[in-house]
Amino acid sequence: MPHFRIETNVPRSQIPATFVQKAVPVLAKALGKPEQYCVVSIIPDVQMSFGGSTEPCAIANLMSIGALGVEQNKKHAKVLFELVEQELGVKSDRMYITFQDNPSGNVGFKGTTFHAILGQ
Template identity: 90%
Template sequence: MPHFRIETNVPRSKIPADFVLKAVPVLAKALGKPEQYCVVSIIPDVPMSFGGTTDPCAVANLMSIGALGVEQNKKHAKILFELVEQELGIKNDRMYITFQDNPTGNVGYKGTTFHALFG
């Protein structure tokens, strides 16, 4: 159910091949969610300017059912910005992360919704 989606101008050739595999356990631990439900995706090579330059930059979205909120997001931001800077070389002042807390009825899975599966 959690999905961390990154769009970046970093070229595909500079994205570590194992980035998404490394990022899933980090995301799962940060949110306290099982790894088997976590998704990390990255869309490289996006024509993008941040602050008037085309230096490496990104926009990201973290969607989850729960585990998000004012105080929690500060902790998530710290962990995710560190991950992105370490693995992708994008400085923390060159990316935004939006946090999206979806209700269980708005996330589909296995032909139904999480609300139907877990109430």
């Protein structure tokens, strides 16, 4: 159910082929969620300017059912900004992450919602 989506102006050719595989366990550990439910997607080659500069930059969204909040997001931000900087070369002052805590009834899976799956 967690989804970390990154849009970046970094060219596809400069994104490590293993990035999404490396990012899933990082995301799962940070959120305390099973890896089998975690999704990481990256959209490269986006025409993007941050602060008027086209140096490497990104915009990201982290969606999860729970495990997000004011204090939790500070910890998630630290881990995710470090990952993106190390793997993609996007500095932490060249990216925003928005955090989206979705109710279980608003996330579908296997023909139903997590609300039904989790028995809520």
